[in-house]
Amino acid sequence: MGQPRTERGRRTRRAILDAAAQEFGARGFHATGITDITRRASVALGSFYTYFAAKEDVFRAVVADLSAQVGSHVAPRIAEAADGLAAERLALEGFLDFVADNQLIYRIIDESEFVAPDSHRSHYGSSVQRILGRLRAAADRGEVRADVGEVEAWAIMGMNVFLGMRFGVWDKDRDSAEVAAIANRILSGGLR
Amino acid sequence: MGQPRTERGRRTRRAILDAAAQEFGARGFHATGITDITRRASVALGSFYTYFAAKEDVFRAVVADLSAQVGSHVAPRIAEAADGLAAERLALEGFLDFVADNQLIYRIIDESEFVAPDSHRSHYGSSVQRILGRLRAAADRGEVRADVGEVEAWAIMGMNVFLGMRFGVWDKDRDSAEVAAIANRILSGGLR
Amino acid sequence: MGQPRTERGRRTRRAILDAAAQEFGARGFHATGITDITRRASVALGSFYTYFAAKEDVFRAVVADLSAQVGSHVAPRIAEAADGLAAERLALEGFLDFVADNQLIYRIIDESEFVAPDSHRSHYGSSVQRILGRLRAAADRGEVRADVGEVEAWAIMGMNVFLGMRFGVWDKDRDSAEVAAIANRILSGGLR
Amino acid sequence: MGQPRTERGRRTRRAILDAAAQEFGARGFHATGITDITRRASVALGSFYTYFAAKEDVFRAVVADLSAQVGSHVAPRIAEAADGLAAERLALEGFLDFVADNQLIYRIIDESEFVAPDSHRSHYGSSVQRILGRLRAAADRGEVRADVGEVEAWAIMGMNVFLGMRFGVWDKDRDSAEVAAIANRILSGGLR
DNA sequence: AATGAATGAGGGTTCATTCAT
DNA sequence: TATGAATGAACCCTCATTCAT
Numbered sequence: 001m002g003q004p005r006t007e008r009g010r011r012t013r014r015a016i017l018d019a020a021a022q023e024f025g026a027r028g029f030h031a032t033g034i035t036d037i038t039r040r041a042s043v044a045l046g047s048f049y050t051y052f053a054a055k056e057d058v059f060r061a062v063v064a065d066l067s068a069q070v071g072s073h074v075a076p077r078i079a080e081a082a083d084g085l086a087a088e089r090l091a092l093e094g095f096l097d098f099v100a101d102n103q104l105i106y107r108i109i110d111e112s113e114f115v116a117p118d119s120h121r122s123h124y125g126s127s128v129q130r131i132l133g134r135l136r137a138a139a140d141r142g143e144v145r146a147d148v149g150e151v152e153a154w155a156i157m158g159m160n161v162f163l164g165m166r167f168g169v170w171d172k173d174r175d176s177a178e179v180a181a182i183a184n185r186i187l188s189g190g191l192r
Numbered sequence: 193m194g195q196p197r198t199e200r201g202r203r204t205r206r207a208i209l210d211a212a213a214q215e216f217g218a219r220g221f222h223a224t225g226i227t228d229i230t231r232r233a234s235v236a237l238g239s240f241y242t243y244f245a246a247k248e249d250v251f252r253a254v255v256a257d258l259s260a261q262v263g264s265h266v267a268p269r270i271a272e273a274a275d276g277l278a279a280e281r282l283a284l285e286g287f288l289d290f291v292a293d294n295q296l297i298y299r300i301i302d303e304s305e306f307v308a309p310d311s312h313r314s315h316y317g318s319s320v321q322r323i324l325g326r327l328r329a330a331a332d333r334g335e336v337r338a339d340v341g342e343v344e345a346w347a348i349m350g351m352n353v354f355l356g357m358r359f360g361v362w363d364k365d366r367d368s369a370e371v372a373a374i375a376n377r378i379l380s381g382g383l384r
Numbered sequence: 385m386g387q388p389r390t391e392r393g394r395r396t397r398r399a400i401l402d403a404a405a406q407e408f409g410a411r412g413f414h415a416t417g418i419t420d421i422t423r424r425a426s427v428a429l430g431s432f433y434t435y436f437a438a439k440e441d442v443f444r445a446v447v448a449d450l451s452a453q454v455g456s457h458v459a460p461r462i463a464e465a466a467d468g469l470a471a472e473r474l475a476l477e478g479f480l481d482f483v484a485d486n487q488l489i490y491r492i493i494d495e496s497e498f499v500a501p502d503s504h505r506s507h508y509g510s511s512v513q514r515i516l517g518r519l520r521a522a523a524d525r526g527e528v529r530a531d532v533g534e535v536e537a538w539a540i541m542g543m544n545v546f547l548g549m550r551f552g553v554w555d556k557d558r559d560s561a562e563v564a565a566i567a568n569r570i571l572s573g574g575l576r
Numbered sequence: 577m578g579q580p581r582t583e584r585g586r587r588t589r590r591a592i593l594d595a596a597a598q599e600f601g602a603r604g605f606h607a608t609g610i611t612d613i614t615r616r617a618s619v620a621l622g623s624f625y626t627y628f629a630a631k632e633d634v635f636r637a638v639v640a641d642l643s644a645q646v647g648s649h650v651a652p653r654i655a656e657a658a659d660g661l662a663a664e665r666l667a668l669e670g671f672l673d674f675v676a677d678n679q680l681i682y683r684i685i686d687e688s689e690f691v692a693p694d695s696h697r698s699h700y701g702s703s704v705q706r707i708l709g710r711l712r713a714a715a716d717r718g719e720v721r722a723d724v725g726e727v728e729a730w731a732i733m734g735m736n737v738f739l740g741m742r743f744g745v746w747d748k749d750r751d752s753a754e755v756a757a758i759a760n761r762i763l764s765g766g767l768r
Numbered sequence: 769a770a771t772g773a774a775t776g777a778g779g780g781t782t783c784a785t786t787c788a789t
Numbered sequence: 790t791a792t793g794a795a796t797g798a799a800c801c802c803t804c805a806t807t808c809a810t
Contacts, residue, residue: 044792151374154358155351162350182343190382236775428771535758538742539735546734566727574766620796
């Protein structure tokens with residue numbers, strides 16, 4: 001089920017996926033009906049089930065899609081960082097920008113906690129792994145304390161997510177670079 | 193509407209509210225039916241609507257209740273703190289304990305983002321205000337940087353919430369005091 | 385059940401009956417709840433059942449009340465009539481005035497066809513009997529054809545009711561005396 | 577919304593509409609459940625909402641249907657009339673026959689006053705227009721008084737409807753031609 | 769006689785999913 | 790592959806009526 005064999009099928013599946021992301025972002029999972037999705041995608045209701053076995057399935061696919069997008073939006077910025085702390089600052093800045101540009105859509109990841117907990121864990125789990133990897137590399141280079149671990153990684157992630165919610169979604173009354181700089185001051189002093 | 197005029201009414205309302213908290217915590221808002229609530233509360237279906245105008249209404253009432261409970265669980269602990277940083281450590285520790293003891297129930301506050309956004313904002317908004325108040329008092333006493341502000345408060349809140357999710361709900365593989373101590377190390381260095 | 389023994393009870397019953405008439409007239413039978421009635425009557429919900437066994441019961445009582453009111457509104461006017469045809473003119477005129485003054489309330493009698501068909505039949509049945517009685521008396525006096533009968537009586541009643549609906553309820557764009565005069569012209573020529 | 581795109585859909589919609597007319601006629605609007613309608617139509621409950629947005633919607637559609645049926649039942653009879661007065665006689669006779677053959681169903685139009693007042697007005701409004709048109713044509717031909725107008729048209733309509741109720745629905749104890757003839761005598765004398 | 773809490777059958781509507789074409 | 794009609798379990802909420810005080 002699902003992987004299209006023809007080019008036409010590929011396009012249809014993509015249209016449904018994109019439409020689903022828009023609708024879930026705008027109304028949330030429960031308020032979105034399959035017909036909302038197919039209408040926006042300009043396909044017939046029945047076509048939905050050619051590509052997805054259930055409503056939760058598209059949701060999961062959308063979450064995976066988004067999760068990857070966040071990652072690939074942030075990754076190149078980190079690459080330019082001078083050191084580990086700068087990397088965290090740029091990561092947060094990139095994240096704030098992404099969230100601000102995808103406000104509605106970003107809610108999807110949060111909602112997944114209640115719709116598809118496995119997707120939610122997997123998204124945040126792998127995010128934390130990336131942060132942890134960076135922290136340990138920085139520790140190896142002597143830029144931060146040697147004993148940084150999972151707790152620090154989760155703390156950073158929580159900071160980032162809530163700053164994204166407050167300054168990216170609720171009210172964009174502060175510049176993302178400024179917010180990231182302030183948050184980074186905490187880490188500079190706190191992780192060394 | 194709904195304020196009981198007799199003692200009996202007061203008891204019934206309370207029974208419904210408690211049952212609702214249990215059910216929402218266990219199944220989530222959407223999967224919980226009014227009948228699940230009234231069955232657990234041992235009252236007739238119709239009695240629900242004597243006290244609440246709609247399913248969303250109990251949900252809001254439950255969130256407000258919980259929000260107050262978290263606050264009053266944490267407050268006395270903070271009172272014993274030697275200084276501002278210790279206060280944050282004890283706050284986090286208290287929060288982690290509360291979350292661990294009310295695992296299922298705590299999800300309700302997060303779900304409110306999608307069910308009753310106003311409740312969600314009001315809960316986190318007032319939490320942040322409390323943190324900010326403590327930080328400023330600490331700044332006045334010279335315990336932390338003079339320019340601490342909203343960004344720091346949101347960062348702390350995010351840390352706490354995610355640490356609560358990870359170490360209070362997902363897996364209680366670490367002692368709350370230990371987690372709180374590690375997190376506090378970040379603030380000790382980071383806020384001074 | 386129902387007949388109050390005390391003066392206080394008599395007043396309560398009356399308050400409920402009047403409130404019911406208002407509410408049924410404004411919202412119709414089905415859209416009116418017992419609580420709407422008791423609220424308007426300023427009595428407790430339970431008191432309703434002290435005086436009426438069921439919702440349909442008050443409805444019937446209200447219809448009977450109204451039916452009597454229409455009759456006693458029209459009767460004195462007829463008494464002044466010079467002859468049988470003038471009597472019908474005055475009856476229609478009085479009816480149009482009554483309907484115009486009690487627009488909403490009058491609908492109740494029509495709705496009774498679907499709520500309490502027996503009340504409906506009894507109301508229109510007795511109206512027709514009165515008309516028929518007048519016609520026969522007029523026939524005896526040689527004012528109208530000798531063979532007037534039930535068909536004529538029903539025809540007159542239908543005229544009256546529809547003229548009341550159109551010129552009393554829908555739109556009061558014509559004077560009741562004028563409408564009655566025009567209608568009476570039909571009878572003058574038609575019944576002789 | 578609801579217009580079927582296939583032949584099968586057209587048949588289903590029709591089946592629901594017919595079943596609704598039967599049920600509404602037999603039990604009235606409020607006592608009829610959607611399931612009564614779909615059961616009689618032999619379709620699934622959900623199919624109802626494929627074609628009608630709400631219970632009131634079918635009701636309106638049924639009224640419109642019936643309104644048209646009455647008209648097309650009466651129209652051909654009128655065509656054969658020798659003059660204006662004969663036309664009214666034949667119209668009434670045709671109407672009485674239709675009502676007698678569709679007793680239960682005809683109540684639907686009356687009930688519409690309380691369920692869908694707009695449908696009610698539109699039905700009786702257009703009936704009156706037809707009567708008025710005929711009267712004026714007759715006046716032009718010198719068959720009736722030159723100044724016949726709306727009041728006369730409403731009076732005729734009221735006569736017809738109540739005679740239909742009494743001699744078509746309540747009790748068919750008189751021949752429709754006979755009743756129509758008696759009523760027509762009133763008009764013959766009354767309108768000239 | 770009056771009060772208001774308690775009851776639960778019933779009703780309209782939604783919507784994910786299936787199926788025939 | 791695509792289409793859209795068909796299905797029916799599920800759910801929220803209303804409200805007439807009963808009952809304990």
